[in-house]
Amino acid sequence: SQWGEENLQALSIQEGEDVTMNCSYKTYTTVVHWYRQDSGRGPALIILIRSNEREKRSGRLRATLDTSSQSSSLSITAAQCEDTAVYFCATDASSGSWQLIFGSGTQLTVMP
Amino acid sequence: EAAVTQSPRNKVTVTGGNVTLSCRQTNSHNYMYWYRQDTGHGLRLIHYSYGAGNLQIGDVPDGYKATRTTQEDFFLLLELASPSQTSLYFCASSMGLYAEQFFGPGTRLTVL
Numbered sequence: 001s002q003w004g005e006e007n008l009q010a011l012s013i014q015e016g017e018d019v020t021m022n023c024s025y026k027t028y029t030t031v032v033h034w035y036r037q038d039s040g041r042g043p044a045l046i047i048l049i050r051s052n053e054r055e056k057r058s059g060r061l062r063a064t065l066d067t068s069s070q071s072s073s074l075s076i077t078a079a080q081c082e083d084t085a086v087y088f089c090a091t092d093a094s095s096g097s098w099q100l101i102f103g104s105g106t107q108l109t110v111m112p
Numbered sequence: 113e114a115a116v117t118q119s120p121r122n123k124v125t126v127t128g129g130n131v132t133l134s135c136r137q138t139n140s141h142n143y144m145y146w147y148r149q150d151t152g153h154g155l156r157l158i159h160y161s162y163g164a165g166n167l168q169i170g171d172v173p174d175g176y177k178a179t180r181t182t183q184e185d186f187f188l189l190l191e192l193a194s195p196s197q198t199s200l201y202f203c204a205s206s207m208g209l210y211a212e213q214f215f216g217p218g219t220r221l222t223v224l
Contacts, residue, residue: 031210042116042202042215043155088154098209099170102147102154 009106013079020075021106023089032065032072033090033100043088047074079110115139116216118203124222125193133188133219135203143206144186145213146170146178148199155202161186193223 013019023032031050035043047063049056049072056063062075072091076083090102115138125131137144143162147155157170161180175197177189190197200220204213 033212042204042218043213044215045212048212090154092210098168099157099160100145100213101171102156104152104154 009104010109011106012109012111015081015110015112016078017110018075018077019079019108020073021087021089021108022071022073023091023103024069024071025089025091025101026070028067029070029091031092032063034061034063034072034074035088035090035102036085037088037105038085046087076108079108081110081112084108084110116203116205116214118201118216118219120219121217122220122222124224126224127194129190129193129223131190131193131221133190133201133203133221135186135188135216136184137186137203137205137214138184139205139207139214140183141205141207141214142183143209143211144180145204145206146176146186146188147202147204148172148197149202149218150199158188190221193221195223197221198223 034047036046037043047058049063049065060077065072086105086107088102088105090100117136119134145160146158149155156172158172158176159170159178160168164180164182180186200218202218203216206213
């Protein structure tokens with residue numbers, strides 16, 4: 001799982017396997033963003049799931065959101081080498097000044 | 113397609129130096145953000161703005177100033193750079209607070 005100041009997590013899988021990354025957050029959130037960051041580039045959004053949605057799919061990606069446990073997950077089905085990247089979750093937090101809080105990220109390596 | 117550009121892409125300065133990082137977006141987005149990313153950690157918000165002349169404080173503002181001169185341009189200023197500010201800096205823009213953020217390619221800053 002990723003959150004807050006935890007160090008970057010690392011996962012290594014074989015091509016064709018399924019993988020799930022987890023994210024927990026501390027306060028009520030209205031939206032969870034999942035970003036992927038390729039080496040040497042800025043993050044790019046891959047899925048955005050709102051608090052009134054329990055699941056969202058995009059191709060081989062599936063995100064879930066459980067507001068009761070304050071957690072979200074991102075699953076990749078039949079991972080491919082090009083899925084190798086760092087994956088971040090981010091949730092909105094409002095404590096006086098709004099901001100999007102990013103998790104520490106999961107480094108996913110898919111090996112051929 | 114949304115476009116966020118940053119300059120310079122790399123910058124080396126000495127302790128006590130004066131540095132300005134530039135960001136331009138051509139998305140007509142209201143919100144712009146400055147983040148820093150340190151090895152093994154997620155992104156941390158420094159400052160953000162919801163329009164020309166507006167500035168909001170993020171999570172790690174100490175040692176940084178920012179200015180939004182137009183809807184397109186957002187600058188990050190380090191007036192007395194310190195080695196602790198060595199980091200990878202990302203600019204991003206979004207239409208709204210909870211909307212997808214589009215990131216620039218990043219500026220790698222080294223303070224000797």
